[in-house]
Each structure stands twice: as structure tokens, then as C-alpha cells.
Amino acid sequence: DTAVSQTPKYLVTQMGNDKSIKCEQNLGHDTMYWYKQDSKKFLKIMFSYNNKELIINETVPNRFSPKSPDKAHLNLHINSLELGDSAVYFCASSRQGAENTIYFGEGSWLTVV
Amino acid sequence: AQSVTQLDSQVPVFEEAPVELRCNYSSSVSVYLFWYVQYPNQGLQLLLKYLSGSTLVKGINGFEAEFNKSQTSFHLRKPSVHISDTAEYFCAVTNPHSGAGSYQLTFGKGTKLSVIP
Numbered sequence: 001d002t003a004v005s006q007t008p009k010y011l012v013t014q015m016g017n018d019k020s021i022k023c024e025q026n027l028g029h030d031t032m033y034w035y036k037q038d039s040k041k042f043l044k045i046m047f048s049y050n051n052k053e054l055i056i057n058e059t060v061p062n063r064f065s066p067k068s069p070d071k072a073h074l075n076l077h078i079n080s081l082e083l084g085d086s087a088v089y090f091c092a093s094s095r096q097g098a099e100n101t102i103y104f105g106e107g108s109w110l111t112v113v
Numbered sequence: 114a115q116s117v118t119q120l121d122s123q124v125p126v127f128e129e130a131p132v133e134l135r136c137n138y139s140s141s142v143s144v145y146l147f148w149y150v151q152y153p154n155q156g157l158q159l160l161l162k163y164l165s166g167s168t169l170v171k172g173i174n175g176f177e178a179e180f181n182k183s184q185t186s187f188h189l190r191k192p193s194v195h196i197s198d199t200a201e202y203f204c205a206v207t208n209p210h211s212g213a214g215s216y217q218l219t220f221g222k223g224t225k226l227s228v229i230p
Binding site for chain 1 (some may be wrong): 118126144145149151154156157158159162164183201203207208217222223225
């Protein structure tokens with residue numbers, strides 16, 4: 001039973017399109033995240049949601065918008081895709097508290113052509 | 114703000130040899146430290162974490178790490194590696210005193226461990 005699942009796993013799309021990546025966790029966690037991993041494997045947090053409220057919003061373009069319909073879901077919507085958006089996007093979740101382990105999904109490979 | 118430096122981008126090592134992956138952090142406050150592993154085409158999985166107490170932390174798959182406050186290091190070690198340990202390893206830090214719900218992991222750039230048969 002997958003703890004953090006995200007779909008699609010692979011996505012190839014053209015510049016200018018709008019796309020969404022869905023994420024669900026069945027761990028009962030109250031905090032969810034989106035991380036971006038670039039081609040050099042560097043990981044950086046994009047968003048954090050705690051109890052459906054945006055807590056962290058790193059300096060990402062406003063073309064990226066997280067949407068959380070409930071505590072178990074945090075979707076990522078991207079408008080007007082650009083070549084530089086090509087990356088692996090990881091959804092993750094944890095219990096509230098810095099000491100708690102963050103559980104990651106398997107990633108969504110986005111390629112913009 | 115905190116930062117993490119992983120000194121080696123790639124570490125090749127022969128099977129059954131010991132390995133040490135180095136991690137140094139920078140922070141003006143106390144921190145929590147983590148090591149995550151990423152196998153090819155997969156997400157990240159926690160290996161171990163240091164919160165407080167004993168500076169030697171044992172994790173899964175035979176890995177351990179030692180927290181050294183004076184040297185601001187948290188190096189990861191394994192006495193004998195296997196082919197299956199080939200993966201990318203990430204050191205990460207977080208500030209436990211951030212506001213509620215705003216904890217975020219700051220990752221190093223990763224070390225690719227390649228185990229040679």
C-alpha cells in the first residue's frame with residue numbers, strides 16, 4: 001500500500017500548456033509538501049501545507065499553484081509551462097513537527113518540450 | 114538560515130569496503146539532521162536522523178552517522194557496502210525552532226555512491 005502516491009509518474013508536454021500533478025497520502029499526516037529536483041539532483045522545497053493552510057511559499061513563480069482539497073491531498077497545478085520547469089517533482093508528507101520523518105512519493109518526471 | 118554542504122559529489126567504492134559520505138552544515142541555532150537515500154528512479158527514503166542525545170545514530174541498512182557539533186558535521190558511514198547501496202545520498206537539516214508547521218528540510222546537493230563489484 002503506497003503511503004504517498006502521485007500521478008502521473010511521467011509527463012511530456014509542450015511549452016505554454018497547463019498541467020496538474022496529483023498527490024495523495026494515506027498516512028494520516030497533517031503536513032504535505034512539494035519539492036522540486038532539478039537535473040543536477042538538487043532538491044528544493046516549493047510549498048508546504050499544514051492543515052490545508054499554506055505555511056511556506058518559497059520563491060517559485062506564481063504559475064505554480066498548490067491546491068489542497070483536504071488533508072490527504074495536495075495537487076500541484078502549473079500554468080504556461082516553460083522549458084525550465086522540466087524537473088522531477090516530489091510530493092511528501094509528515095506529521096507536524098520538525099523531528100518527524102518526511103515521507104516522499106516516487107516523483108513525477110515533467111519534461112517540457 | 115541554514116545550509117548543508119556535501120563535500121563529495123561522487124564516491125566510488127568497492128563492494129565490501131567501508132565508506133564515509135561527508136556532510137557539513139551551517140546554522141546559527143541548533144538543528145535536526147537527516148540522511149536520506151534515493152535509489153534510481155525512486156523517491157527519497159529516510160536512513161537516519163539526529164535530534165538530540167547520543168551523537169552516534171544508527172539507521173537502516175547498516176548505516177550510521179555521527180553528529181559532531183564542534184565541527185558542524187554529520188558524516189554517514191557504513192563498514193561494508195553492498196551493490197544494492199548504489200544510490201544518491203542526501204544530507205538535510207532543519208531548524209526545530211521554526212514556527213509551527215513551517216519546518217522545511219534544506220538539502221545538500223547529494224553524493225552519488227557507486228559500489229563496484
